Amino acid sequence: MTVYGAKQIADAERDGFTFFSGWRKQPTQTTGAGIWFDLSMSPGNPVPNYYIGSPGVFTPLRQSTDGGIPHGGNVSPKTKLLRVFEIQSANAAPLSVKILDYLGFYPFLDESIVDEQFLTNSTPVPRYPDGAGVMMMPVVVAGQIGGGTFFVRYTNQDGVAERQTPQHAMGTQAVNGTIITSAGAVKNSRAPFMALQEGDTGVRTVDSIVFEGIGDIGLISIALVKVIAESYIRDTTAPHERDFSMDMGSLPIIKDDAYLNLLGLPNGSLSGAPIMGYIKTLWV
Amino acid sequence: MSINSKDDLDAALAAGQTWVESSSKNLHSVTAQAAGIWYDLSKGAGMLSWDALIGSGTNLTFQPVSDSTTTTATTAATSGSISGTTFTDTTHGTGRFTIGQKLTGTGVTANTFITALGTGTGRNNGGTYTVNNSQTVTSQTITGTATANFIKHGGNVTPAVKQLLNASVVSAAATSAPTFFQLVDIIGFIPVDTVTLTTAQTILGSQTYPRYANGKGVKAYITPVVVMGAGTPTLQLNYTNPSSVAGRLTPPFPSLPIANATAPVGQIVYSGTGAGKYGPGMPLAAGDNGILSIQSIQQSATMTSGAYAIVLYKEIGLPVPLTTIAVPGERDFFNQLPSMPVIPDGACLSWLQLAGAIHPVNTPYNFTLKTVWKN
Numbered sequence: 001m002t003v004y005g006a007k008q009i010a011d012a013e014r015d016g017f018t019f020f021s022g023w024r025k026q027p028t029q030t031t032g033a034g035i036w037f038d039l040s041m042s043p044g045n046p047v048p049n050y051y052i053g054s055p056g057v058f059t060p061l062r063q064s065t066d067g068g069i070p071h072g073g074n075v076s077p078k079t080k081l082l083r084v085f086e087i088q089s090a091n092a093a094p095l096s097v098k099i100l101d102y103l104g105f106y107p108f109l110d111e112s113i114v115d116e117q118f119l120t121n122s123t124p125v126p127r128y129p130d131g132a133g134v135m136m137m138p139v140v141v142a143g144q145i146g147g148g149t150f151f152v153r154y155t156n157q158d159g160v161a162e163r164q165t166p167q168h169a170m171g172t173q174a175v176n177g178t179i180i181t182s183a184g185a186v187k188n189s190r191a192p193f194m195a196l197q198e199g200d201t202g203v204r205t206v207d208s209i210v211f212e213g214i215g216d217i218g219l220i221s222i223a224l225v226k227v228i229a230e231s232y233i234r235d236t237t238a239p240h241e242r243d244f245s246m247d248m249g250s251l252p253i254i255k256d257d258a259y260l261n262l263l264g265l266p267n268g269s270l271s272g273a274p275i276m277g278y279i280k281t282l283w284v
Numbered sequence: 285m286s287i288n289s290k291d292d293l294d295a296a297l298a299a300g301q302t303w304v305e306s307s308s309k310n311l312h313s314v315t316a317q318a319a320g321i322w323y324d325l326s327k328g329a330g331m332l333s334w335d336a337l338i339g340s341g342t343n344l345t346f347q348p349v350s351d352s353t354t355t356t357a358t359t360a361a362t363s364g365s366i367s368g369t370t371f372t373d374t375t376h377g378t379g380r381f382t383i384g385q386k387l388t389g390t391g392v393t394a395n396t397f398i399t400a401l402g403t404g405t406g407r408n409n410g411g412t413y414t415v416n417n418s419q420t421v422t423s424q425t426i427t428g429t430a431t432a433n434f435i436k437h438g439g440n441v442t443p444a445v446k447q448l449l450n451a452s453v454v455s456a457a458a459t460s461a462p463t464f465f466q467l468v469d470i471i472g473f474i475p476v477d478t479v480t481l482t483t484a485q486t487i488l489g490s491q492t493y494p495r496y497a498n499g500k501g502v503k504a505y506i507t508p509v510v511v512m513g514a515g516t517p518t519l520q521l522n523y524t525n526p527s528s529v530a531g532r533l534t535p536p537f538p539s540l541p542i543a544n545a546t547a548p549v550g551q552i553v554y555s556g557t558g559a560g561k562y563g564p565g566m567p568l569a570a571g572d573n574g575i576l577s578i579q580s581i582q583q584s585a586t587m588t589s590g591a592y593a594i595v596l597y598k599e600i601g602l603p604v605p606l607t608t609i610a611v612p613g614e615r616d617f618f619n620q621l622p623s624m625p626v627i628p629d630g631a632c633l634s635w636l637q638l639a640g641a642i643h644p645v646n647t648p649y650n651f652t653l654k655t656v657w658k659n
Contacts, residue, residue, distance in 0.1 A: 010622040016501030016526065016573035020466070020599055022563055022638040024320040045320055045557045064537040070562065073535060073570030088607045090462045090641070239464070239605035239613070245621050274319060276462060276640045278603055283571075 004081060004284055009245050012282040018083070019072030024276040025262070029175045030269045034184060036192035037270065038139045038223075040102065040261035041177035044274075046070070049261065051141050051221040053107035057120040058205070060104040061259035068102070074256035075283040081244075081251035084280040087231050088239040091273035095233040096265040098192070101258040103127055103134065105223040109209055111144055111170070111216035116153075121205045127255045128226050131157040131204035135193035136165075137223045137263070138181055143174030144218030149188060150211045152222070157202035166195050170216060179263075180220050192263055193225070228252045228260065233275070254281060286445040287624060287658050293449075295658070302449070302656040303438030307332050309635065311647040315548040317639040320556055322563035324507045324595070326434065326470070326634040327550030330648065335634075336384025336398075336430035338473050339406070339509025339593045343380075346491040346578075348472045349432060350630035357381045357407070357428040364389060364426030366396075371413045371426065373404060380406035380475060380591075381413060382509060383549075385428035392426060393417040405510045405591055407477065434470065434632035437655045444657040447617075447624035451653040453604050453635075454612035460647050462640035464605040464613075466564065467653070468597040470632040471495050471502065474578065475509065476594065479587040484522065484580040491577040493596070495628045499526040499576030501598050503565035505552050505636075512547040513588025519543055519554060521594070522580040525572045530579065532569045541566060543587060552636070553592060564636045600633070601625040606649075627655055 012018060025044035031037045040049040046067045053059030063071070072080065085099060103126060106119050128134050136152060148170045155161045168190055171183030182191030196203070206222055229252045231242050244251045254260070260279075264270070287293050296302065309330040311317055326335035340355040341347040347355060357379030358364075365372050366387075373381060381404060387396045396417045404411025438446060453465055471493050478485060496502050506519060518540035524530045534540060542560030547553045555563030568575070581594060602620065606613040617624050627633070635651065 006621055013622050014500070016499075018501065018573075018599075020565070022322065022464070024557070024638070024640065026319075043557065045561050047557075047559055064535075067538045067559075070567070073568065073572070075571045078571070084602060086464070086603070086605060088462050088464070088605055088640075090607065237608040237611060239607050241602075241605065243602075243621070246619075274462070274640055276320075276464075276638065278464065278466075278638070280602065 004251055008284045009282065012284050018280060018282045020278065020280045021070045022278045023069050024274060026274045027270040029177050030271045031266045032173045033266065033268045035173045036179035036182040037264050037266055038177045038179065039264050051105050051107050051139065055108040056106055056117060058104055058106055058123050060123055060126045061102045062126055062257045063259050064257050066259055068259040068261050069279055071254050071258065071260055071279060071281045076256050078283040080254045080281050080283040082229060082254055083245065083251060083282045084241060084243050085229060085231055086239055086241040087233055087277035089233050089273055089275045090236050092266065092270050092275055093233045093236045094267050097231050098263040099228045100225040100261060100263055101127060101228055101255065102261055103224040103226065105221045106206055107221045108219050109222065111211050111218050114211055114215045116208050116210045118208045119206050125224060127258060131202040134202045134224050134226050136203055136206060137179060137193055137225050138220045139223055140174060140176055140178040140180050140218060141221050142219035144170055144216040146170050146172030148211065148213050148216050150209060152194060152206055153208045154206045155204045156200040157204065159204060161207060163197045163200055165197065168194060228254065285658055287447055287656065292658050293656065296656045301659055302654060304652065304654045305436045306652045307435050308648055308650045311643055311645060312548055312550055313646050316645050317643040319639055319641050321639055322552035322555035323637045323639065324550045324552065325637055332433050332435065334384040335433050336382045337432050338595060339475050339591065340380050340382045340430040341475050343475055343477045344485055345488045346472055346474050348494045349470050349632050350494045351432050351434060351632055353432045355379060355430045359426045361425050362423045364424050366415060366419050366421040369415050369418050370402065371415050373411045376407045376409050381428045382406060382430055385430045387415060387426055387428050389424045389426040391421045391424055393419045398428065401510060432632055434634050437627050437631060437633055440629040441657045442629050444659045446627045446655050446657040448601060448627055449618060449624060449654045449656045450614060450616050451604055452612050452614040453606050453649055453651050455647065455649045456610045457647045459641050459644055461609050462607045463637055464603045465635045465637050466603045467600040468634055468636055469600055470595055470597045470634055472596045474594040476581065477591045479590055482583055482585060484582040486580050487578050494630055496598050499574040502574040502596055504575055504594050504596050505564050505566060506554065506592055506594050507552055508547050508549050508590055508592045510591040511549060512590035514545050515585055515587035516543050516545050517583035517585035517587060520582050521566055521578055523578045524576045526574045526576050528576060532572060534566055535569055
């Protein structure tokens with residue numbers, strides 16, 4: 001793995017190989033304490049991602065077509081790195097967030113169908129095609145009652161198909177954007193990402209989904225995501241800036257055309273709470 | 285020579301080779317800042333007064349900016365008058381009149397400044413402007429002079445290298461937070477009066493930057509200098525990058541920047557919420573590390589009225605966040621990578637702000653910055 005040193009970073013800054021942008025989200029959804037929530041579905045800048053696509057058909061997400069938190073244009077053959085990510089809010093704290101590269105999603109999976117639903121993978125995953133470190137994130141896009149369970153069959157990071165997740169509980173928090181498996185103190189509540197079969201470290205494709213028992217009434221989308229970094233709002237009176245060169249010793253890589261957005265673990269409702277910050281990338 | 289160690293820093297400070305500048309900026313006096321929108325605070329009142337330079341000059345012509353730059357605008361011969369506090373540009377001569385310009389001419393009271401636009405848009409015949417001194421002047425040639433009025437940082441120090449040591453901001457006003465501020469060095473601008481045209485408008489004259497001449501790290505934002513009309517066109521720059529590759533375009537993916545309707549003076553016109561909103565800089569083409577020169581700007585539709593400036597700038601260091609009313613936000617630039625950004629001679633420092641809430645009109649923010657250099 002390439003190590004990016006202080007001189008490379010300083011040179012990139014000197015020569016202008018940097019990108020800086022502000023962002024601001026203001027969720028309208030009433031989120032719950034301790035329940036993971038997909039901030040990509042919230043209004044603001046960047047514009048919301050509503051997981052629109054043909055049911056069950058993998059739909060890629062890209063900065064060039066879908067937006068997301070801007071990080072600058074494509075830089076290949078150079079490598080783009082996340083230099084600084086800052087987040088602050090006068091209303092929402094504490095709030096843990098993950099900066100994700102959303103690779104794409106399987107839209108509108110119907111919880112009322114209890115037969116195995118086979119998904120379509122005619123469109124390749126646009127980034128991280130080997131699946132290493134790619135996670136599944138099931139997002140509510142039409143509210144459910146909750147209390148049921150489901151599992152997923154997928155192809156793992158080694159290209160082995162018919163891998164199966166453990167059983168996952170469906171929570172009762174039904175607002176759109178909720179990670180449905182973030183069900184709190186309930187058996188098989190696993191979040192924000194779905195647990196994988198023993199030994200697996202990533203997902204290339206999702207192949208099918210099974211809602212167990214009598215199913216439910218809602219819809220979910222399963223997003224394929226890669227975690228870029230973590231951050232936090234610890235207090236409403238303090239910004240949280242993470243300089244990945246100074247604080248973490250390593251700058252996360254951002255792929256060309258990555259669709260970046262945020263996943264959050266709120267401490268209550270985020271409805272109406274402005275969350276803002278800035279991002280700085282550089283490329284070497 | 286630059287500061288290369290803690291010992292260098294201590295020695296420079298002990299020798300008094302340092303400058304502390306306190307300034308304040310009030311937000312716009314007529315328009316509250318909207319949440320999620322970027323603003324150029326040089327166009328706010330305060331201590332530094334309203335910048336008169338950006339937006340002056342000649343339509344579509346690059347105007348370099350240093351801390352000693354002045355520009356002028358004049359009425360046609362004997363076509364200016366002042367009645368009470370209203371200056372009338374009966375027949376326009378040259379340049380653009382802007383808020384903050386100092387007016388001179390036979391019979392004009394000393395230290396007369398334009399304080400507000402009336403019907404004047406800078407260069408229209410019959411345009412009126414409010415001035416600070418009540419007086420009567422008839423049928424004179426009146427000249428407006430805009431002087432660079434940016435944040436002071438300690439004067440020229442070459443051959444020493446001036447560097448930014450720290451910066452802070454605080455406000456005790458209601459609803460003044462959350463927000464954050466980015467320090468920039470403004471190196472030039474291109475005034476655009478022809479806001480109803482939808483063809484590509486060619487930028488005139490040569491473009492030699494007074495600083496960062498290679499264009500590396502130079503970016504552009506667009507801000508009204510006269511409140512814009514109802515149009516919401518897309519905006520696209522055609523520019524040359526620092527590798528001298530011409531024909532680079534603001535990328536249309538996922539959307540070209542889209543101007544806000546009736547954007548006030550100082551707003552970064554394509555920032556905000558929704559598709560086509562960016563900020564603070566105009567997006568650059570893939571991989572580009574700056575702007576060496578701008579060849580043209582094109583709107584997809586008319587802006588109906590108003591005037592704007594394409595401002596060329598370079599970011600200085602990382603932003604200063606402000607989360608809480610009456611609690612200062614501070615950035616120590618010593619413990620950064622790279623440490624202590626360079627402030628070149630002639631730099632025109634200003635703050636850009638991303639409003640995190642609806643900040644009321646005239647909200648005051650107080651800034652301090654400290655520079656240091658080693659002789």
